[in-house]
Amino acid sequence: MQGIRDDRPVIIGISGSERAGGNTDLALDYAGALVRERGAVFRTVYLRNHRISPCSPCGDCNNRLSPCALPDDMPAIVEEMKRADGIIYAVPVHGFGLAHLMQIFIERAGVGYLRFDRPLANKVGGIIVTGRRYSDASVHNQLVDNLLLNRMILVGSGFPALLRNTSSEPGLHDTEGLEALERMAHRMIDMTLLLRKHRSATGEPVLPLADRNERVVRQRSASLTHS
Template sequence: MQGLRGAEPVILGISGSENAGGNTDLALEYAGDLVRRRGGVFRTVHLRDHRISPCSPCGDCNSRTSPCALPDDMPTIIEEMKRADGIIYAVPVHGFGLAHLMQIFIERAGVGYLRFDRPLANKVGGIIVTGRRYSDASVHNQLVDNLLLNRMILVGSGFPALLRNTSREPGLNDPEGLDALERMAHRMMDMALLLRNVQATANGPVLPLDDRNERVARVRSAS
């Protein structure tokens, strides 16, 4: 976390939808409005607007000690994530699973950049999943595992922010899903503000960072 007591928390929304103006974009815009009303800064990354290469057949992801060298927009997005206090992954369900843009992104981000020192540790995390009816909980669970892998703080909202729309027209037509989204956004802001204020008082990390890199931890335990 960076910043002083009272500084505006920055929440970054990452959309994994290729459909501009669709349900996922509408839900993320709604979350952004809630954050701004609380005095936070909300920024959005639409993965469809960036060049993100799928993992190549190099085969050294489990042994490399430096970030992935594929030439695309991943480094820019990773830096945006590092600067944020909180991150919301927003994604539609496709083919009963995670939409391909987000799947490619979390794979590249994880093995290519985040695994070396877990720079997202202790940032606040949130998830929005949009779909018609099926498999939204499974997609949500996959992203929960990804947030936990990166040592992020997943705030509970009572229920997951799963927004369903069976209409052909995009729209926020799910009152229960919207209520869960609102609770999540407010709790993310509550936690981000708390962490900023405590860090400013303590003048140092709020939570321990000694387990950020599991590979280093394994080496220590072996020695």
């Protein structure tokens, strides 16, 4: 019905896989079902369906004071991330590293948009990595660094959600990986509800807003040095 506000927590799943219906999509679908069972909203962003330009050779990323001007779908995706309570990055291992779609995405999102005011601060973050056998932990570690850079809250689940499949057919056969994914999804919802309860009781975020952007601190320090 129109006019009724939906206050359910919102989790965004971002798929960095080129393969529709592959292991990464299946894992995100599984996470989405768990989130919805908890009464929250789950939406999936498939990067393969969006136009995302690689970083250009303009060279002013470290100095510019406004978002990137390259015309693509990044602004809309970033706005959807800002509206969410939590974000799950899901990505396959390609060539012993992060799949290129996700690599381009985190570079453009971070350098072009998120670094100015760290709008993802205090949002709950989760990571799913799919692969055959090798380098999944390295890819997971890279995404952990990215979430921490953006001041997000990474909820531990005992073990990282690394799902392995050596078959040529997509499938969720890694029992331990699925258990880790399940714990991660439930703990993300638990943390989201806890953060909402804190804001409702105090009217304040868990972390002070002044802690959101290290660039502001550096700029202030530089101004004091040159004054």
